[in-house]
Amino acid sequence: MELSPILHLSPNVAGSNDVLADDPWSEPKPSHKRLFGEKGWLGNNADLKELAEGNHKTFGLRRFGKKLKMQVEELVEDLVSGSPCIDDGLSSDMHLRRPPLRQEPTRAVLISLDxxxxxxxxxxxxxxxxxxxxxxxxxxxxxxxxxxxxxxxxxxxxxxxxxxxxxxxxxxxxxxxxxxxxxxxxxxxxxxxxxxxxxxxxxxxxxxxxxxxxxxxxxxxxxxxxxxxxxxxxxxxxxxxxxxxxxxxxxxxxxxxxxxxxxx
Known part of the structure; x- marks a missing residue:
């Protein structure tokens, strides 16, 4: 009975890595994929850092918008109620710039019977x-x-x-x-x-x-x-x-x- 010749591969031979990859005795590759970090599927640390900075900026803009809205509402309430929420110089300028109210001539109601x-x-x-x-x-x-x-x-x-x-x-x-x-x-x-x-x-x-x-x-x-x-x-x-x-x-x-x- 003839025996099949044994193939001896040198580790230095080109393409040996591909052949050894199918070796059942070799160390298996990890089955999970890297999501974050370097060469990750969802970006590296630099991308995450930029995303965090963008969220922080967006949150800051929202806080600024809410604060500005509250200040405008308080200003409108003060103007309606007539409270002195602004300095005298600005208020006097506003009164000077306001157009004069048009007064309609009032007609006297005629009452002849006592x-x-x-x-x-x-x-x-x-x-x-x-x-x-x-x-x-x-x-x-x-x-x-x-x-x-x-x-x-x-x-x-x-x-x-x-x-x-x-x-x-x-x-x-x-x-x-x-x-x-x-x-x-x-x-x-x-x-x-x-x-x-x-x-x-x-x-x-x-x-x-x-x-x-x-x-x-x-x-x-x-x-x-x-x-x-x-x-x-x-x-x-x-x-x-x-x-x-x-x-x-x-x-x-x-x-x-x-x-x-x-x-x-």
Whole structure:
């Protein structure tokens, strides 16, 4: 039996390192890779140092930006509150550079009716509205156009306020109006409000505003406000179907008020 010749390799022969690399008895190479440091996959120490310096600079810029933002906010608050946060020289320059405010000419409010006259006027107008509204609600109730639930609800609300009992529907304007709104689909109005829903809504809104303004008795209303109240109240009385006597009394009061007012 022939034996295969043994190949003797000299360590000095070129390429011996490649052959010995497959030698199972040779020392194995490490299986992990170097990530950091010299010849690392993620950069050497110099790169890491530059990255750390860059992060430090970015953090410093952020701190500077936050500090600058806080200073600007404090400056704005001081300017708004009027506190002397800057020196006098700078503040004086700012006041000098500020453009002058444009002042609009103020127009005097014309008040021709004194307090006693306004008190008599609005008391008469309020009585006309409340009496006409009570008469209107009584008519609607007799015709079965007011629900019993709405009437009892208003009555219980009035009693819960510890207010004295009233005859028929002699409540205040706001309560009378609320009772009408509760039966808005069944109630039959008068005048233009009977056929024009827009005019009906306008009259109801004006009635609400007039009731609130009459409750604030300052007795120094300007002429323009009184004119508007008189005009709106006439439409409200027509909506409620006020009798002819009430409309005549209203016209007399209206003429007297207009004569007392000075022309614009």
């Amino acid at each position: 307090a006693p006259t306004q008190a008599r006027l609005y008391s008469q107008l309020e009585v006309m509205i409340c009496v006409a509204a009570n008469r209107f609600l009584v008519q609607q109730c007799n015709r079965g156009l007011l629900s019993d639930e709405s009437i009892s609800k208003i009555s219980n609300y009035w009693a819960a306020k510890n207010r004295p009992k009233v005859v028929e529907f002699h409540y205040d304007q706001a309560t009378q109006r609320q009772l009408i709104l509760s039966n808005l689909r069944t109630i039959q109005f008068h005048g233009l409000s009977a056929t024009n829903s827009i005019q009906l809504r306008i009259n109801l809104n004006n009635w609400k505003a007039i009731g609130k303004e009459m409750g604030i008795r300052t007795f120094c209303a300007p002429d323009s406000a009184i004119r508007k109240h008189v005009f709106d109240i006439r439409n409200i009385l027509e909506m409620l179907g006020a009798p002819l006597e009430t409309m005549r009394d209203f016209e007399v009061v209206q003429v007297q008020v207009l004569l007392l007012m000075e022309p614009d």
